[in-house]
Amino acid sequence: MHSHAENRGTRSLLIALCVTGSIFLVELIGGALAGSLALISDAMHMLSDSTGLVVALVATLIARKAASAKATYGYKRLEVFAAMLNAATVAGVSIWIVLEAFHRLSNGADVDARTTLLIGTIGLAANIISALVLRRDREHSLNIQGAYLHVLVDLFGSVAVIIASVCMLAFGWTWADTIASLVIAALILPRAMQLLWHAMSVLLERVPAEVDVHEIRTSLESLQHVTAVHDLHVWSLDGAEILATCHLVVEGPVTGDCDLLDRAQAALQRHGVGHSTIQIEVSGHGAHEEVCHHS
Template identity: 35%
Template sequence: MSASHNHSHSHKQLNYNRAFAIGFILNAGFVVVEATYGFLTNSLALVADAGHNLSDVLGLVLAWGASFLSQRPPTKRYTYGLRRSSILAALLNAIILLLVMGGVAWESIRRFSNPSPIPGNVVIGVAIAGVIINTITALMFLSGRKRDINIRGAFLHMAADAMVSLGVVLAGVAILTTGWLWFDPAISLIVVAVVIINSWQLLWESLNLALDAVPIGIELLAVRTYLSELPGVIEVHDLHIWGMSSSEVALTAHLVMPNGHPGDAFLAKVVQELHDIFGIEHTTIQLEIGDPNNPCVLAPQNLV
């Protein structure tokens, strides 16, 4: 049994340090302003939005830290580096956001039975500022949201915040127009529903990546078919595809080639095509000739 390895390291890590820094400063400052006005005016919508924004500030810090750690070089202890930290950050972001929204929903339901008067003009003014700040921050992460689940987590948080703040604006307008105080907790519940819907996919996708599931957008059967149709390959087994980080995909596979090692040019071509066709960045291939006297112990599909 012979083993051949070829790896692609051409992938450039997304660097959003400037976006994270600007987003953190803008949102942390806004949380202080919004929470202060929320408590002074007794507005649940503002306090809820401030709490949500606070969770997003923490989320930005997590995503920022993970983005930095994922670019650290490998060590003797961590041979893949700390790339996986970006997946863990995305998972923690989704969990924190869902927990915060659960608390907001509980308080909103409680407030229905005892609504409090709020000055709608103050609510509208603060929330409009929130729409502007969150939209600016979200746009800074727009370009990387499809390539990196960690960046997408930051984008979804900010985009959801913009919608949340817009909802608060609507609550203020409704209260000024009708005088119906229940609009405040009602808008809060709508906000909670929007945020949960936007966060649920992030939760499951990051959880799946943490459990080494095949990343979304890659079809395992298509990769297997591509490998099995390579010249000289009669069998493919022990095929695994998983996320090394929130933006990098790894693959390992055993190819049975009775005619022996086809040369490094063959491996280089396979690595490049796996990158170009499927977006797989890190490929390791083991070549076997299929000697019946020395069968591969990992050939059965039920073995890992």
């Protein structure tokens, strides 16, 4: 089942890459001919999309490599690196768009509205196809979520280009093209920063946002025979699966350690932890090891 989802995700990325790469060329050439900043801005974002999709695709393929003696966790974290790179690229593009837009507002520019309308409509259709293809797989991978972000923002960017083109044709508002580019940037930046922070949190091995460590500790301490819990660490390897390690301190010898382990793992699973490593120790054992204390 997991392998099927991975294959489907790879196929979705390939389709989105072909569509996005084609539209990038169309928008870049059309934007240059029409003198449209909105269209060129969208084309530059398409370029970052194409690059991001290539990175996402390569990361997905490498992440499939099995764990080994040299890489005991495997390569799934590479997908998180790809997501972070995607988000940083999108944020950089949005900043460039804002700077160029303010320059145009000061100096003005002539825009061929008919060309921007035609190409904006083509771009919208292509982005809808890519978004639908990636949408079904985005929950399974932070990497594909990053690729989906690219395409979704492009979709709204195409809508902004179309609206600006209609305004220029109907009312002669040439500045509408520049305003549209600012709208595109406003759509891009917050979502890009959100994904960037999410990816960085995974790489920093922070506790996932949906997990309450205090609740986990309370659940473990309430288990029979457990007197204390220390060295409790919760993190995610790839932004999807949650992992945890902990030491359970018990009072005196405990019969049926496996039963305690089963109950502890069940408690962790109730909090969304998919994989756990648990050490059981007697109360005096703490003096023989270095304990990681949390402030």
